[in-house]
Amino acid sequence: MTGGEVVVRTLAAHGVEHVFGIPGTHNLELYRHLGAHGIAHVTPRHEQGAGYAADGYARVSARPGVCLVTAGPALMNVLVAATTAYADSIPMLVVSPGLPRGLEGRDSGFLHELKDASGGVGRLLAWSRRVESAEEAGETIAEAFAGFRTERPRPVHVEVPLDVLEGATDPFAAAIRPAAVVAPDPDAIEQAADLLARARGAASIVVGGGARGAAAEVLRMAERLGAPVLSTTNGKAVLDENHPLAVGVALRSPRAWQHLHGERVVLAIGTELADTDLAGQRAEFGGTLLRIDVDRAQLHRNAVADLPLLGDAAAVLRRLEASLDERGVRAGAEGADGHRDGVACAAALRAALDQGSAAIGAPWAPICEALTDVLEPDAIVAGDSARVCYMGLTRPLWRRVPSSYLYPTGASTLGYGLPAAIGAKVARPDRQVVAVMGDGGLMFTLPELATAVELKLPLPLVVATDGGYGQIRGQMIERGIAPVGVDLLAPDFATVARGLGARGETLDGADNLPDALARALAADGPTLIDMRMEDR
CATH class of the missing domain: 3.40.50.970 (Thiamin diphosphate (ThDP)-binding fold, Pyr/PP domains)
Structure with a gap:
């Protein structure tokens, strides 16, 4: 050996x-x-x-x-x-x-x-x-x-x-190391259950990427407390975004923080509450902050927890459930203080945030609408660090299950969408997978289209082409800098795709995008759909 x-x-x-x-x-x-x-x-x-x-x-x-x-x-x-x-x-x-x-x-x-x-x-x-x-x-x-x-x-x-x-070595039998899961402190669980029981009708839940493995537990906790659920980008769809308590991706909005500041208790699960989640907002809470995280160092970072709960998100939530059961706090019962209707609160907050995201994402709304109309409920969308994604899809594209919207939040790297979609399709060949990118980011990893061809993946790649790095171009103009290095040649991507063995289509408008997506999903290999955008 x-x-x-x-x-x-x-x-x-x-x-x-x-x-x-x-x-x-x-x-x-x-x-x-x-x-x-x-x-x-x-x-x-x-x-x-x-x-x-x-x-x-x-x-x-x-x-x-x-x-x-x-x-x-x-x-x-x-x-x-x-x-x-x-x-x-x-x-x-x-x-x-x-x-x-x-x-x-x-x-x-x-x-x-x-x-x-x-x-x-x-x-x-x-x-x-x-x-x-x-x-x-x-x-x-x-x-x-x-x-x-x-x-x-x-x-x-x-x-x-x-x-x-x-080199040669002695025979080796690979062993599986037993994993010691960190158990939450029982006293902290009891304190947290007391706080949540008293705060029914005045509590909200914030979920990050660390809650993706605890979707069932988050759902039960939200319904038990009647608590609106706000998410970071990585926590998107931890709670089905069609659920009446789901607010969706929210933490970049001042309106969301106005809401959170007024809550008696906020339960934050598996989130850094970092700048990449907040986009300049301040993580300030007017009431009690409970934080659940498997990383001890994360429990007080960016926002000091009034009560930290160390452990796996699902395991901690299950223990909280048991303690709330002992206190008679169950889904559907009235709040202890007769406070607000959580569903109505979530709906009002969601409507306010939708209004703002609709204005920001208007240029890419047809792409979002086409994806919504064509894709199956559990389809996976892999996005890039492009305006079409962080402005056009991250909030408006409602997803039903965790990890169905892949986005490089912390690093905000270009070129992620296509290869990430390939990896997702390899892992889950039974689910629809779509990549969405801008033309600038696509040029970082365009050759990976050949990998998708080789694997015969029915993978649509939607490219919002605006001839360069649109976000950086806009920032230059805002600062009075003449645009330099941001206006790029946009190749004939459809022809390039065909040269790599994929299918390729060029669309000058969004009217034909749903049909193009449907054809791509039914194909026996990848399809690049080049959406030419007027916005520069």
């Missing part, structure tokens, strides 16, 4: 079915063993695409995305995507070969040599570890998967020296 087989055997033992990466001279020993262990390989056209695809895969499958990259530049290439996953707390494992033992730090000119690969990557991800033996490689990967189950899920990197990867 080689170190490479130890790595692959350990991945298989942890249920890994797909990996994303590009073979290289130094990682071939990993590729030797993938087929024997039932692991399928997806080859992107750039390691950044591998990382975004692994990110999309992880978001919709609730399993870690795994990237196999070779040493040196390949590892550097995947880091933009890995740091995007870090910002949004997405579980990802990056495995790379490294310099043979004894050569690190020597500056010897070895192929793909980096000064300190693991040290540098460790400054960017949750952790990075250079192992010294095949056994340590297996144990470290097992440790990573245990952490994904019990801690804040963020990307990690395992560097396996080339001589360890290719």
Whole structure:
């Protein structure tokens, strides 16, 4: 057995079915063993695409995305995507070969040599570890998967020296590490239940990406308290956005914060309450703030919790449910103080926010309407850091289930949409998946369309083409700067798509977009739909 087989055997033992990466001279020993262990390989056209695809895969499958990259530049290439996953707390494992033992730090000119690969990557991800033996490689990967189950899920990197990867080792039986789930403090649960019981009719819930695995528990808690539910972008559809208590993505609005400031209790679940969630708003609460988070360091960051509840969101909410049951607080009963109707409150707040988002998103409303009309309720939309997404879709496109709108919130990176959609479709071939991008962002990862062709994915890619970086162009003009570097050549994307083996359509208006989407979803491969926008 080689170190490479130890790595692959350990991945298989942890249920890994797909990996994303590009073979290289130094990682071939990993590729030797993938087929024997039932692991399928997806080859992107750039390691950044591998990382975004692994990110999309992880978001919709609730399993870690795994990237196999070779040493040196390949590892550097995947880091933009890995740091995007870090910002949004997405579980990802990056495995790379490294310099043979004894050569690190020597500056010897070895192929793909980096000064300190693991040290540098460790400054960017949750952790990075250079192992010294095949056994340590297996144990470290097992440790990573245990952490994904019990801690804040963020990307990690395992560097396996080339001589360890290719060298012989003793037989190794990959073990699954038992995961110790953090249990919430019983006294804190009782205090929180008392506060929530007294605040019925004057409580709201805020959900972030850390609540995606607790959708059922959030639903029960919202109905029990009659509490409006406001979400961050990463918390979108944790509560079905058609539910009468759902307010939708809201935290960027002053009106939402006016509402939250007036609540007696706000229960914030799995959210950073960070600038990327608030877009300049201040996280200020007039009443009591309860925060649930699996990350101890997050419980007071950006807004100090009056009562912190450490633990997995679903587990903490279930304990709160039990305590509220003991107090007779159940769904449908009147609030303790006869306070407001939560459904009516949510509807009024939702209407006010919809009015604002409709004005901001007007240029892209036809795209949103077409997606709404054509897609199935559980369809997945992978967006990019483009105006068509953060202005046109993030709030207005109502989703029904968590992780059905993928967006790189924390890093706001360009080029995410297409490869993330590929990863999502690989993970969930039974669900419709659509990518939505601007022309500027598409040019970052356009070659990944060839990956979708190779995989025969019926994947529509809607491109809102406005000839450049529209948001930055507008910011330049607002500041009195003559636009520089933002007006770009918009290729004939439909022709480019056909050259890569995909289908391609160009639309000058939105009237034909629903039909184009329907054709793309029924095709036997990807379709690029180039929507030419008048707005510049």
